[in-house]
Amino acid sequence: MFHEFDVDESYLYNEAFISFVLKHEKKLRSFYRRSLLRGKEILPTIQGLLVEDGVSDLFIYLSMVESGFSTDAISPKKAVGLWQFMPTTAKDYNLTVCHSYDERCDTVSATSAAINYLNKLHKQFGKWYLSAIAYNCGEGCVSRAIKRAGTDELSVLIDGNLKYLPRETRQYMKKILLLAMIGENDTLDFDNETDEKLENRLIQVDVLSGTPLKEIARLLKMKEEKLLSLNKSLKEEIIPQERPTYKITIPIDKVYAFYLRYPLPDKKRVFKSHMISHTVALGETVESIAKLYDVDAEEIITSNHLKNDFLVLDSLLVIPVNKKIFDKISK
Template sequence: MKYFLLLIIPFTLFANLNYAFNHNEEVKILDSFDIDAPFLFDKTLNEMRNRNSQIYRSKHFFQAMDDAYIYIPEIKKILSQHNIPAEFLYLAMAESNFSNRAYSKKRAAGLWQFMPRTGKSFGLKIDEYVDERRDPIKSTKAAAKYLSSLHERFGKWYLAAIAYNCGGGRLSKGIKEAKTDDLSVLLNPKKKYLPRESRLYIRKILALALIGYDDKFLLESEYAHLLNRASAFSMSTIQLPSGESLRRFSKTIDLPLGTLKKLNRHLKYDFVPPYKEDYEVYIPYVKLSEFKQKYKRDSVKNIYKVHVVSNGDNLSYIGKKYGVPYKVIMDFNNLKHTRLKLRQKLVIPIDLTSKTTKIKTKHYYLVKKGDTLESISKAHRVSIQNIKKQNKLRGSLIKVGERLKLYE
């Protein structure tokens, strides 16, 4: 028996030390939200934590962390710059599961689930070309400003988190009715000082944070690499000119178009918005050097417009309106037939220069006034015979507005 005790004592001490370490870490997490340690024994919180541990072990938690690893470091950096606890990263997970594609029935969108009005009030642009609520960086900066303003108003981080969910006015009403801002009182399920969703919301954020900071939980999973993966800045911000094609750009720096789109979900179309100023686009940090070496701004800028189909519209009319052959509109929008739907959106490439324009995405040339096969041949270094062969031309006659294929 004596030898058995000698063997088991070290394991018991290790278990106690490990428990003490985990407990201290958990207390720190609660403290970051200005919540007292006894809340760790909240029955609903622990039920949610245990339930989520099982759910997230196989599904959402790790997959969400894995998908978002490239911009999690920057999110943490922005929160730190605004003196917001790093644990508020899990507010974004509670809101959207770290998906910048997330969209709610109430029209909230993006990582931080901003409503249109709130997003605009914190500087996010929402127009025909972009929805910056889906921009992982700009939306995080907006969320940081919003959370900072809520913390300044209510004085405690758990109150800022609750207000983010139900609104400052609703929280103020609850505090007034409860005559205190004490969390255990506000969460009373019988008194209902706060909506049920908000009472569960703060617990959900805490449960996710407790799981996320549980190294043992991570190490026991197939996603142990997440402990180190997001320790370095992984995304770079670059400036692209008005109207730049994402497809052309992705080929230039040898980056899969799908990856580029994933990082830039805020762009509604496959091109940079036609604003006067350059626009910020995100690429993986590992591609920054290649961007600096290979990317050259096109001397001919193609500006795009979006046409919303209304009653009486057809492709021929729309083409004449913008001075673009209807076949180009079909190619640009991947239309297989000429039938249009009411309120359908069509991307129209508009040449704002008087110079000849080559549409790089499809390798076509739009014939301008004064053009001849000879002038086009010299400008694009393609033989007249080649142009004739590709476009099945018998003679040398070409018409203004005609679309010529230049490269097979």
């Protein structure tokens, strides 16, 4: 497990780390359980985004340390969201923060930004544990610590006696590793796609500006409070007016109801009466999938709000089909 952070397994037997585990394990186990309960609906989405972009899903534990999986967490320093972005960093990674909405509170947008930032840090420092450390204390702080220490060895950088890094950062990396140990030993098994986990997955869809959330909740036959809890980036109970359309998050098991009942912002409205899901396999294209279900490729692009015909392996598509095809597949 440690190797996914580029940490040598021998660190498990480091005296300082053992001392940290003995002192903090009970408290962090309790924190872990509370965080897991709070984030149970968004965890599969975060994990999927991490893996899709080449970052270990164990970086989920970095988000856990940052926010306890509270999408609208606010720190004393005014960092916000799952990944605790400061306003300036949010701007650098294209997260919109304005009077009516804050994308730092949006699961998909904030996670995508965090992935971009972590990948940038990994490219700069070459090791994932250095990326995590820099995420906490900044790139300059890590660069100076490595220069002073004459090494980028983890045990040296976070040594409590040498103090190359701030105490908060030394504890930060140990917390991530300990929570990862707790999580993996408790067999979270994020890779095991059970029906329950599929039901808890989230997806983003485009809605028109000015649309009341309660109207969307009514169309989806779900409680307004539930929809609001999934879209804490919205500061009011209405879709912002600043741009023509806005992405909101809904449970993936509501996506069929959404596309059947909500008028798509795109003029190329799909009028098929049924929707089916399709997971993209190796070698498949929009054209080949369209041929498989006897639909127009443009209908697939429109229904899934694709910018082009590029597909990501194992991603989920919604395919609009007629009743005949739907009945055939359902049998």
